[in-house]
Amino acid sequence: MTLLITGAAGFIGANFVLDWLAQPGEAIVNLDKLTYAGNLESLASLQGDARHTFVQGDIGDSALVTRLLAEHQPRAVLNFAAESHVDRSIHSPEDFIQTNIVGTFRLLEAVRAYWGSLPADEKSAFRLLHVSTDEVYGSLSKDDPAFTETHRYEPNSPYSASKAASDHLVRAYHHTYGLPVLTTNCSNNYGPYHFPEKLIPLMIVNALAGKPLPVYGDGMQVRDWLYVKDHCSAIRRVLEAGVPGETYNIGGWNEKPNIEIVQTVCALLDELRPRADGAPYSAQISYVKDRPGHDRRYAIDASKIERELGWRPAETFDSGIRKTVQGYLANPEWVAHVQSGAYRDWVQTQYAAS
Numbered sequence: 001m002t003l004l005i006t007g008a009a010g011f012i013g014a015n016f017v018l019d020w021l022a023q024p025g026e027a028i029v030n031l032d033k034l035t036y037a038g039n040l041e042s043l044a045s046l047q048g049d050a051r052h053t054f055v056q057g058d059i060g061d062s063a064l065v066t067r068l069l070a071e072h073q074p075r076a077v078l079n080f081a082a083e084s085h086v087d088r089s090i091h092s093p094e095d096f097i098q099t100n101i102v103g104t105f106r107l108l109e110a111v112r113a114y115w116g117s118l119p120a121d122e123k124s125a126f127r128l129l130h131v132s133t134d135e136v137y138g139s140l141s142k143d144d145p146a147f148t149e150t151h152r153y154e155p156n157s158p159y160s161a162s163k164a165a166s167d168h169l170v171r172a173y174h175h176t177y178g179l180p181v182l183t184t185n186c187s188n189n190y191g192p193y194h195f196p197e198k199l200i201p202l203m204i205v206n207a208l209a210g211k212p213l214p215v216y217g218d219g220m221q222v223r224d225w226l227y228v229k230d231h232c233s234a235i236r237r238v239l240e241a242g243v244p245g246e247t248y249n250i251g252g253w254n255e256k257p258n259i260e261i262v263q264t265v266c267a268l269l270d271e272l273r274p275r276a277d278g279a280p281y282s283a284q285i286s287y288v289k290d291r292p293g294h295d296r297r298y299a300i301d302a303s304k305i306e307r308e309l310g311w312r313p314a315e316t317f318d319s320g321i322r323k324t325v326q327g328y329l330a331n332p333e334w335v336a337h338v339q340s341g342a343y344r345d346w347v348q349t350q351y352a353a354s
């Protein structure tokens, strides 16, 4: 038995594969296009592990996906692949439409054909798990209740609109064709192997490089932050026990304004790697022009997954953010290779012979 996982050279997918293979379980076929966000160095510890097969390719390549499904006969497909950065979606939305909408549609079509050909017992056990975001629900005011699974979709950025479209397609494939799908909508993740274009890794990397720490607008936008390993354990649980056709919100019960996140990162760096001149890292904070259409607040009500599947986050924000900062300090090579672009050479080095 295998799992076909898409986008598992990215931040969350790579963490999921590392965690999955740390326990006994099925082998993984990892289909990833290796965009700028895909980094096989994050999976370097799996070198030589026969349970991980990497295939460079696009979820929108129907022939390739069809071949992989026929060859590996997975009992589930987990779709992490996406363009994921809001700011990039504002500058150039096209890739978001192609991967998140068209790519997900083509993946669904290939999976539907494969699933339709399975014998009855495998057909009923099969799952397609689609990994999505809380951003599809739009923005909350200060006192609004947190997003539940029935909150209406109100995406505000090209990124969140493209993810919302993919969620709707996944839902429709269940409703129309009976495809056994599961959808998860998660809040902001942080942790190891996070590409330093997102808030937390960008702040760590810029702080250490002596660069400004750009805080958009007034820095009072609120996000709910979840340690990535907790997201991975939630996905594992949904795959195991989620009810086909259902969606599950995943969050950390941990709302914080951006400026507080940045101050926390600065304080941890002051403690763990003080600046040579003795000044606090917070001196590098620089308020910059706000993101267009910036969502003010996201908050996840994760009580359904707790009630129905018994999942709760294991990490507190204090412990998770400390581990995260320590991890970046301990792994300067990963960061340096991302910044220099050398991580892109990894695929040649690693897979030259295969």
Ligand code: NAD
Binding pocket: 006, 007, 008, 009, 010, 011, 012, 013, 031, 032, 033, 034, 035, 036, 037, 038, 039, 057, 058, 059, 060, 079, 080, 081, 082, 083, 084, 085, 099, 103, 131, 132, 133, 134, 163, 185, 186, 187, 188, 189, 190, 195
């Ligand atoms: P990421 O940008 O770090 O990784 C995305 C991966 O997908 C990369 O390895 C990239 O090469 C690959 N990819 C992109 N287009 C592809 C294509 N057409 N075919 C195959 N592979 C392709 O993203 P992430 O932060 O790991 O997010 C993973 C998923 O989780 C996404 O669907 C995202 O919407 C969702 N999500 C992310 C967060 C978060 O805080 N990062 C929160 C909730 C949900």
Ligand code: TYD
Binding pocket: 085, 086, 087, 188, 197, 198, 199, 200, 202, 214, 215, 216, 217, 219, 221, 222, 223, 258, 291
């Ligand atoms: P980000 O990590 O891009 O995630 P998302 O936009 O998907 O929530 O941003 C998190 C928050 O941090 C968001 O409110 C935008 C803000 N932000 C900054 O203030 N400065 C930055 O340089 C970045 C990248 C984000």
